[in-house]
Structure formats: structure tokens, C-alpha cells
Amino acid sequence: MAKTVKNKKTTLGTKEVLFPLLETMQLIRTFEEKSGQMYGLRKIGGFCHLYTGQEAVAVGAISVLDLSKDYVLTAYRDHGHALACGMEPGPLMAELFGKLTGSSRGKGGSMHFFSAEKHMLGGNGIVGAQIPIAAGVALTQSYEKTGGATLCFFGDGAFHQGALHESFNLAKIWKLPIVYIVENNQWGMGTSWKKVSAQADFAATAAAYSMKGLVCDGMDVLNVREVITEAVEEARKGNPVFVEARTYRYKGHSMSDPQKYRSRDEVDEYRRRDPIVFLKSRMEESGLIKEEEWEAIVQKVEALVDEAVRFAETSPEPSLGELYTDILA
Amino acid sequence: MAELTYREALNRALDEEMARDSKVFLMGEEVGEYDGAYKVSKGLLGKYGAERVRDTPISELGFTGLGVGAALAGLRPVVEWMTHNFALLALDQVVNNAAKMRQMSGGQLKVPIVFRGPNGPAEYLAAQHSQALASYWAHVPGLKVVAPATPADAYGLMKSAIRDDNPVVVLESEMMYAWKGEVPDEEFLVPIGKARLAREGKDLSIITFSKPIKAAMEAAELLHAKGVEAEVVDLRSLRPLDEESLYASVRKTGRCIVVDESWPVASVGSHVAWLVSNNCFDLLDAPVELVSGEDVPMPYNHSLELAAQPSAAKILAAARRVLYREDI
Numbered sequence A: 001m002a003k004t005v006k007n008k009k010t011t012l013g014t015k016e017v018l019f020p021l022l023e024t025m026q027l028i029r030t031f032e033e034k035s036g037q038m039y040g041l042r043k044i045g046g047f048c049h050l051y052t053g054q055e056a057v058a059v060g061a062i063s064v065l066d067l068s069k070d071y072v073l074t075a076y077r078d079h080g081h082a083l084a085c086g087m088e089p090g091p092l093m094a095e096l097f098g099k100l101t102g103s104s105r106g107k108g109g110s111m112h113f114f115s116a117e118k119h120m121l122g123g124n125g126i127v128g129a130q131i132p133i134a135a136g137v138a139l140t141q142s143y144e145k146t147g148g149a150t151l152c153f154f155g156d157g158a159f160h161q162g163a164l165h166e167s168f169n170l171a172k173i174w175k176l177p178i179v180y181i182v183e184n185n186q187w188g189m190g191t192s193w194k195k196v197s198a199q200a201d202f203a204a205t206a207a208a209y210s211m212k213g214l215v216c217d218g219m220d221v222l223n224v225r226e227v228i229t230e231a232v233e234e235a236r237k238g239n240p241v242f243v244e245a246r247t248y249r250y251k252g253h254s255m256s257d258p259q260k261y262r263s264r265d266e267v268d269e270y271r272r273r274d275p276i277v278f279l280k281s282r283m284e285e286s287g288l289i290k291e292e293e294w295e296a297i298v299q300k301v302e303a304l305v306d307e308a309v310r311f312a313e314t315s316p317e318p319s320l321g322e323l324y325t326d327i328l329a
Numbered sequence B: 001m002a003e004l005t006y007r008e009a010l011n012r013a014l015d016e017e018m019a020r021d022s023k024v025f026l027m028g029e030e031v032g033e034y035d036g037a038y039k040v041s042k043g044l045l046g047k048y049g050a051e052r053v054r055d056t057p058i059s060e061l062g063f064t065g066l067g068v069g070a071a072l073a074g075l076r077p078v079v080e081w082m083t084h085n086f087a088l089l090a091l092d093q094v095v096n097n098a099a100k101m102r103q104m105s106g107g108q109l110k111v112p113i114v115f116r117g118p119n120g121p122a123e124y125l126a127a128q129h130s131q132a133l134a135s136y137w138a139h140v141p142g143l144k145v146v147a148p149a150t151p152a153d154a155y156g157l158m159k160s161a162i163r164d165d166n167p168v169v170v171l172e173s174e175m176m177y178a179w180k181g182e183v184p185d186e187e188f189l190v191p192i193g194k195a196r197l198a199r200e201g202k203d204l205s206i207i208t209f210s211k212p213i214k215a216a217m218e219a220a221e222l223l224h225a226k227g228v229e230a231e232v233v234d235l236r237s238l239r240p241l242d243e244e245s246l247y248a249s250v251r252k253t254g255r256c257i258v259v260d261e262s263w264p265v266a267s268v269g270s271h272v273a274w275l276v277s278n279n280c281f282d283l284l285d286a287p288v289e290l291v292s293g294e295d296v297p298m299p300y301n302h303s304l305e306l307a308a309q310p311s312a313a314k315i316l317a318a319a320r321r322v323l324y325r326e327d328i
Helices: A017-042 A054-060 A079-084 A089-096 A130-143 A156-160 A162-173 A204-207 A219-237 A264-271 A277-287 A293-315 A320-324 B008-019 B044-048 B060-072 B084-098 B134-138 B153-164 B213-225 B244-255 B268-279 B302-307 B312-323
Strands: A071-074 A121-123 A150-155 A179-183 A212-217 A240-244 B002-005 B024-028 B053-055 B078-079 B114-118 B145-146 B168-172 B180-183 B196-199 B204-208 B230-234 B235-239 B256-260 B289-292
Touching: A017 A054, A017 A079, A017 A089, A017 A219, A017 A277, A017 A293, A054 A079, A054 A150, A054 A219, A054 A277, A054 B002, A071 A079, A071 A130, A071 A219, A079 A089, A079 A121, A089 A293, A130 A150, A130 A162, A130 B024, A130 B060, A130 B084, A130 B302, A150 A156, A150 A219, A150 B084, A150 B302, A156 A162, A156 A179, A162 A179, A162 A204, A162 A219, A162 B008, A179 A219, A204 A212, A204 B134, A212 A219, A219 A240, A219 A277, A293 B008, B002 B008, B008 B024, B008 B153, B024 B044, B044 B053, B060 B078, B060 B084, B084 B114, B084 B134, B084 B268, B114 B153, B134 B168, B134 B244, B134 B268, B153 B168, B153 B180, B196 B213, B196 B256, B204 B244, B204 B312, B213 B230, B213 B312, B230 B244, B244 B256, B244 B268, B256 B268, B256 B312, B268 B289
Parallel strands: A071 A121, A071 A150, A150 A179, A179 A240, A212 A240, B024 B053, B024 B078, B078 B114, B114 B168, B145 B168, B204 B230, B204 B256, B256 B289
Antiparallel strands: B002 B180, B145 B235, B196 B230
8 A cells, every 4th residue: 555754754854964955956957947048049959858846856866875886767857867866967968969078979868868887777768668677777786686776767657658567567576676766747748647547546556566655745855765765775675666756847848848738827836845945945944054055056056057058068069970889889 | 519409509509608607697488497488498497597597477578678677787688589479569678778778878888688589480370470570670770680590500699699798689480499400519609790601502692591591492402403503691690781791692693582581571681682782783694583471461371371481482483583594
């Protein structure tokens, strides 16, 4: 049976824990706003799915991991997860610009951020296709007895893919150290999850595979941390877990989405529960952050993102000879 | 030198590679307790245990994707598809993921995985179990595709496939598993990307791969009886293709028949026929002929299913056309 952890239960923690969470969320927010601007200026082309509004999910969940042995996989809305894994903003922005200095040498673009070093395995463009791949990564961790666990993120649209149900079954029978996190941002492109899901409680379906199902408030980074901590502990014991993070994306599905399917009121309602504002105000209430400290974070990440844009702008285009490289090992 | 069946040669290759490298493991439907639907994995469960010989649920998409992930994270999985017909359920994981991860990551990742199982028609299995799907895989950059037609090549190519750092699709065949042939006792590898000269000849080239090699060799014997020496080239590797070996043969003979049991539209055979036509145009004494599977779903009835496949008689008919001779 699904279990909900209420916000009020979460404890605030120390400045050493809270400041990096706040700063990483603000870095993602700033990076995404800049990505949107650069898209408007046609520096970035194609599909570009922004993570704005969902920052608490990637930041809270990935903050629990030890990326020397753990792995992260996600879908195509991957900028936030890449930054939360510690990938540098410069090569990421350069990747959006299609430059040779990009994280994938300009060959992947927005949907395909990868870092072998940071254990961030994409950046996967086919809805739900990373779900079995992540189980395979977890199989390696189990086979090699690394003690590592894998976090696999996907959206509510992916929940209905057969790949998910096949993978849950495999993860359970093979006791894989994996945590599956559905980021239910409530809209699969322009289709409400309520319209296409037979199950109103995603986490309850975990029971169908004898897995533990948990729910967290995806707008509260501390609640995400708490629930994912529990989930990862279980996973490391060979018990796969499925977590629903209830969240919301502020922007359209991609840059080309006019968002006729939802009301401004709905978006505004979630913006009032903004994950960054929420954490910052809780820290303020407890005297854990001063206004000048917040200003310093804002300025620091703005400088990082501005530098990322400068790096991307001034980086070279790949030569046409790059067309035939990086295909076979 | 021992005489082994194609099945035994594959088993020996898997056994040796699993003994050599603990990162190599096998998974698929019925590969363990049942010894494999076609007994290719016979005895491996007892030797290597359930961690390395993993019986999967009937979830082709799931376990194929799982293999891709295991390869990304450092293992060397061998994924058995009970047949390539069922691999269609896993097409997304092979085409969108296995073949693309290296390029999409800018060369950071590699996917050392083998996908293997029987391809092409057997007997009395009807439309859904009798498809030759080579071109589905051969079409995709980022994959390697091999189609061994002898026990020695099955052994040597399987070992090369397992040691390759790229995704390799291996096309076997239900009908070939019982074929026998000499396999040297000492270990050897067959390089991926090299064709095999199956028979030397000077009058025409028959280019083929996989099970139709049998019809091609029969046709060559019938032609020999008529005083015509056919050269038979076995592609063995469909991606990368050993183009130079094809052209070398056609340069010698000036006439070419391509034999492929797949449907004719956009097949490996049609591609090879185009390559030869284009690159050997000035050397050809006749248009290149393609002997393919008939362009129909496979029927159950035996005489109909035989009529749907390449045969020595069909190759002989093509030989009459490329030789401009009605008397053979």
C-alpha cells in the first residue's frame, strides 16, 4: 500500500545540508530561464524541455546518492538532473548550442545529456525506454557487488509504457538495487494524467509487483530527500522501490507548446508553492539564511550561467569530419 | 579438428568466453533450466550458475533493455532472443538505445552486448515465426551484424561478437543448428567484417549469407555439371560489409547473382545488388540478379513455404539470365 510522508514531518536540517540544496535548485532555475532565452534567440534548436518547477525532485533525490557508486538515469527533460549530478553548466549550455565543447560534443543536444564520470546515463529521448536500461545498470551493481544503487526518473506519461511494467517485474524477481521515481508533473505533453491513467495512485501499483510504493511531495525538497533516503536504503538491500513525486512543470512540454490545455490559475497555484521559495522561507523562519546570503547565491549562480553562455558562444562548431566519429567503439 | 554441429559450435564459443571473462553472462527465455529453446546453452547453467545464466520472463523489451543497461555499466551481456521474430518487441531498445548511446554521449559510453537467436524461416511455422529480418538490423548505424553459415564461423564470430565493444546482432537459424562442419580444436576468432570465399569459380559470382548458402552451393554443383564454374561468396558479416571481397569476385567473373531469403524490398540483398551494380558497372556482362524470398507472408503449407524461399532451381534460373544461356 502506498504511504504518504507529510510535509510537516520533515525536519529542516543544518545549513551544510540546506545551502547546497537551495543553491542547486536556484542554479537549475537560472540555467533553465537562460535556456529559454537562448532558445528564443535561436541559439538552441529542436526540442527543449525545461525543468522549471520540478527542481526539488532531482535535487532532493540525487542529493541522497553517492555518485562514486550510484547511477542516475532520466528522460529527455534532463537539464536539472545533469546539474544535480554535478555536471558543469558550461559544457551543458555548449551542448544546447550544439558546440564541440558540449557534454556530448554537440551530438546529443537538450535531450541527451550524459556523463560517464558523474554516472549520469542520460538524457533518454524515447518515453520510458530508460526504465529497463536502469534495471540493467542496477543488475551490474548487484552482479559486481558494488553496493551501489540506481535512481531512474521518468514522467507520468511513461507510467503507461509496457517497458515500465516489464522492468518492475524484472527488478523484483532479480532483487535489483533500484529506485524508480515517477515525476508526476500532471501533464504528459498536453494530456492530463487523470485522463489516461486507470490508476489514480501510481505508487499503489508497486504492490502489483510486491514492491514498496512511496509518495513524496515533489515541491518540497526535504520531503523528497527523506522519502528517497528511505527508498535508497531499501534498494541497497535488494528491494526495488517505486516512488511517486507529485510535482508540476511551469513551462510548456517543450518550447513549442502554447499550453491551451491548462489554465493560468492552475499554474499560478503551483507557483505559490514554488520549491525554491518554499525552502528559502522555511530557512528564513528558522533563522538559517539571511537575505544577503540568498543574494549571494542568486549572484553566484547567475555568474555561473552567464559564464556558461559565454563559453557556449565562444566555443567552436564541430567540423564536418565529426559526422563519422563517436559511432562505434 | 572435430566435427561439430552449428549448435555445438555456438555452445563451445559461449562456454569458452564465459570461462575467460566473468563479465560475460547469458540471459533470455529458457536459456537455463531448459538448456535453451534450441539447446544452444546446454549445460551452461550447471557450469556457471543462475547469476550468469539467467532465465527471463517473456519480456523481450524488458530484458533486452536490461542488457543494454548492464552493458553500459560494464558487463558484457549475451541476450538470447528465442527467435528474431520476437525481437521485434525489443526493436526500440536495440535501435534507439544500443545503437545510439555512444554517439549521443559524444563517445563517452560503450555498449558491449550481443543479441543472438535464430532468424529466417524454418519449417511449418507460418507467417509470424518464419521471417528473415536481417535488414531490420543491418539498416542501423551503431550496430554490427553477423550471419555465420558454418559451425566454424558460428564459433569464431560468436567469440568476436562477445569481445567486441559494440552491440553485435548475431543471426542464427533453426535449420542450421544441426548442420555439421569441421571446427579446429585450438581457439580462434573470425574477424567481423570479412566475407568468406565458399567456393572458387570464374564464370559467375553468387553472393549470399546464412542459410541460403546451402541452395547456392547446390546450384554451384549443378552448374559445375554443365561446365559453368560459379564462385560463391558468403558475406558472414552484414554490417560492416566486406565490399572489397564482393567487388574482387565480380571483377573476376563479370556476372553476379545475389541470394537473400529476406523479402526483396529494402533488403541486405537488394543493397548488395545495388552496390555491385554501381561499383562494378563497367565490369558486368549482365545486369545483377536478386534471388530473394517471395514478397509474401510465409504460408504454413509446406509446398507453398518452399516456393516462397530461394532454391537451387531459382538460382539456376537467374544463372541462365546472367549467362544469357538457356541450355543450363
